[in-house]
């Protein structure tokens with residue numbers, strides 16, 4: 001029997017169209033496509049969207065909106081697409097130790113309708129997923145890899161992983177550190193690092209980060225296909 005074509009949705013929660021987050025997500029998309037998935041790339045900054053209204057329409061018993069975000073705005077069709085996808089990869093730059101506001105809004109409205117307040121005897125979620133999926137987070141940031149744990153980024157950013165795992169069962173996170181932030185460092189008020197240090201780090205590490213992003217997209221689709 002011919003295998004169904006899997007779907008991968010890439011969510012770009014950053015404002016810059018061609019910088020670190022977008023480049024890494026494009027690679028993740030390439031990996032997903034090479035693994036045979038039909039892919040879509042969504043830029044949250046192109047949409048007019050808000051976070052969860054706490055209306056709980058997604059939790060009303062026997063309601064049409066049960067398990068679905070009821071807010072009717074530009075994010076609604078994207079949520080539908082993501083909910084029906086096999087793989088969803090969400091990327092964001094880190095702003096003050098957290099994902100961007102747009103990314104958080106997306107995660108709230110994507111994960112919460114699928115987050116169950118009901119536990120069974122084994123203490124696990126009682127509502128099986130209609131569309132099981134692999135989710136992943138990809139964060140790009142200024143700080144170095146050594147500071148990730150020290151500054152508790154893995155804990156703070158890791159809470160997003162917890163939300164997605166609770167909603168969908170699977171989530172993993174890729175951290176991309178010490179990114180090259182400006183096109184021309186000499187134009188900006190900045191002396192945390194030298195431009196040379198940043199450039200050297202980027203030249204040595206960013207190509208590997210892009211490869212890791214590619215591998216992530218590819219592997220998640222392959223794993224989802226193997227579980228079909």
Ligand SMILES: Cc1cc2nc3c(=O)[nH]c(=O)nc-3n(C[C@H](O)[C@H](O)[C@H](O)COP(=O)(O)O)c2cc1C
Nearest residue numbers: 016019020021093094095096097140141142143179
């Ligand atoms: C408003 C703002 C806040 C930021 N806060 C942090 C931060 O808390 N930690 C960090 O490591 N980098 C921080 N950065 C740097 C970005 O996360 C980093 O440069 C990222 O790779 C940018 O992604 P982009 O190139 O896709 O735009 C911040 C940048 C901005 C604009």
